[in-house]
Amino acid sequence: MKLTEHLYFYPENGMMDCNHYLVKDAESLLIDPGSSQFSSELIAQIKRDGIKPEDIKLITNTHLHPDHCWANSALKQASGAKIISHPVQENHHKGALSRMGSYFGIPGLGFEVDEYLKDGKLTTGKLTLEVIAAPGHARESVCFYCPEEKFLVTGDVVFSQNIGRYDFPGGSLEDLKKSVETLSRLDIEYLLPGHMDIVSGAENVRQNFEFIARYVFNSL
Ligand SMILES: [Zn+2]
């Protein structure tokens, strides 16, 4: 589903999958390939929007939980894209993958990163996304913010009317609070979480952050 001039949204296909976001640009970017069980379904959905798998030049992840990065290798193979990662994910790469692989009982969860971002920015052509470190759900969580089209891909940091879990290895409620607070100051039209519904419209996004501050964090 097309959301903005450059952004496409593909909702999660089932258990252990996640919402996928594709920035269509000179170097199209796929954020969170999700579960490899659903790779062919995801590729079919992308094709239905007139985007060829080989148009995808870059693949990246909001964090390294298997429901977000399990299909990195499959999508890289299908597209020939490079896997790009934020430096905060470098230290956690191998550790996080093997920890979460055994936590979820998934063997052989692994992929090679082709390039680490140098300045926290990811350029796809016309658009440049700011890659914001947002620990709390996972130590290596990052969010992707596009000032031009005012969308924020949050991974599992913030959802519609909820926050991400902080009880997985590497999670921290204190960090999560700070991250959500930082994100709430951005000018956002589309809040794009890793699971369930998206939130669209600046006023709805503002109310969502207010709801979380008032009813979610306050009740913990
Ligand atoms: Zn997660």
Ligand SMILES: [Zn+2]
């Ligand atoms: Zn997730």
